[in-house]
Amino acid sequence: MSLLRVCSRQLFWKNPAVEPLFTGCLRAASRAVNDKEPLKKAKTPKGRFDNLEETSKDVLEKFPDDVNPVTKEKGGPRGPEPTRYGDWERKGRCVDF
């Protein structure tokens, strides 16, 4: 049972996908910031949403302390006031009117 575990751990580290990650971390730590080499990816087709991982920040920002500075509402909806156009809007979608 433990032998299995040891073998699988070895296999894990020898895995080509993991090695560059590990070495990549070391490289980033040792070299200057501007030398960011892209991690080697397998040659799979790129989907429409594949590039969005870098900019996955939500468009609607959280308020500091979750308190809306204008209306002083705690725990309210993020971003601009949802009812500003007469219906309940979020990210361009109307959910109630």
Place this chain on the structure above:
Amino acid sequence: MASVRAASRLLSKRVLSTAKAVPAAAVQGSRNFHFSIYGKKKNAKVSDDISTQYPVVDHEFDAVVVGAGGAGLRAAFGLSEAGFNTACVTKLFPTRSHTVAAQGGINAALGNMEEDDWRWHFYDTVKGSDWLGDQDAIHYMTEQAPAAVVELENFGMPFSRTEEGKIYQRAFGGQSLKYGKGGQAHRCCCVADRTGHSLLHTLYGRSLRYDTSYFVEYFALDLLMENGECKGVIALCMEDGSIHRFRAQNTVIATGGYGRTYFSCTSAHTSTGDGNAMVTRAGLPCQDMEFVQFHPTGIYGAGCLITEGCRGEGGILINSEGERFMERYAPNAKDLASRDVVSRSMTIEIREGRGVGPEKDHVYLQLHHLPPQQLAARLPGISETAMIFAGVDVTKEPIPVLPTVHYNMGGIPTNYKGQVITYVNDEDKVVPGLYACGEAASASVHGANRLGANSLLDLVVFGRACALTIAEQHKPGEKLSPLKPSAGEESVANLDRLRFANGSQRTSEIRLNMQKTMQTHAAVFRTGSVLKEGCNKMDAIYQTLEDIKTFDRGIVWNTDLVESLELQNLLLNAVQTINSAEQRKESRGAHAREDYKERVDEYDYSKPLQGQEKKPYDQHWRKHTLSFVDQKTGKVTLEYRPVIDSSLDEQDCAHVPPAIRSY
């Protein structure tokens, strides 16, 4: 419930464990339906009463709730709290019900932002319903609203707060102060932007405290009616294909709306009006089915709604010729005209052949002429929404949109207590043993048009009302009235017929035909000729049910069968909607006709009442439509029922006399 769970666990264990010694029956490969119920035999018995091919498991409860959305959960645990042995039969897991998509808020006259009174909320709701709402039910709902919201908050629902810690209320949904004369009221309470999700999870969590038996993924087939009394429900367990009969003194229907009768709707694929259809098959009427709430700009194919703010910020609607067609229909307001004008204009353009796309059945909403920074600043997130749901880059291409169904005001008629009523001898008569709440019911608080943020309130108030009424009139552990042993055999016969159906039209084809017909003929643009043509087409489509073809002959998790059952339910709802719309010769609230543009009441309220003669009941339209369907032929008969104009307590809250509805 535990015994049934044990039984299905046992069954699955028998199928999976091949290494150990297995009884001969399981090894055959075909399932043995005669599973034994271990443990408490009192509640569930297997019987051959209906058919030897389909053994039936009989359960006995004090109350059974069909549907586990906002209203169903509230009713279920309200009943458990009162000590009733309750079963909750639902075709979806409770937190997957469509309530979870309601992101708006709940209206309640708590008075946290300014001086507020529930009577002003009452006035706003009556006016919003275009005086088709039953004022006693509206009185009940608006009076109970503050208590209901406080109760939800005590259950743990994390409403957003003001600085002092009270619930924050915002202006939404046509609410005013001082009976319309005091300006905008702030009554809408919300939980960030996921009120419905939070409500459902709070109610589900709360309901686990009580010992409600949940029967999840059980598709309710029909009501068990005997002598005009409802004695329970018969359901199909989708997991293993067994039939279950739930006998109960009280049945509560909370199955939601029927948005899926239309091609473009915001509802989930599971909003198929099962409760309305069950009630129709039991010979009872459905009320006000023609009132369906539309929104002009819903994304084609996806069904999400694009906010009116897009048009407010400068977005324009384009037809196939690239023309800004709103200039012709509303020369002054153009794209900022009211929702019904925009919806109708879009539909007229599509009808006249200037629609876009391969089937020319929608129009475009163009935003790429606006500077992208302005779009990102004013409408953050819209590019994400457009990309995800429409697959377009909003800064380069227009978004395909068409008028979309959002809510069904019609449903099962109830009184303000939640009891289902029928109209006999010019009087409302209660159907014993049957209750309804939520979007499936029409206690008629929304009347001809629903105000925003009122439907979540409707769910909790009437869910609780059903539980209270049952607790008031019955005791837990009451002896059940006798039921014919073969009750429910027509439902099982129908199930069997559908399971082995071998016609020529697939379920999906019939469903698409129905949805396209309803979208073309019974949508926003309604005229006599269009509706009549639609009625004939729907009639023909209803007949094609005989010719249906299903492919899956199994009984375990047969989604083909369940979709066909749902299609039968959808068709019953659709024929009632289009026939009621064809008969109602006026425009009121969400039902707007081109050939009868005015509201026809007993008096003409635009002029002073002095000297006016009251129109007789059969000549005016301020009445509820009650529709019956003959299940075999699909023929719809319509009757009418007067609107209840008096509130519950005239001293406390006077009723609102009808007037012209203008904002």
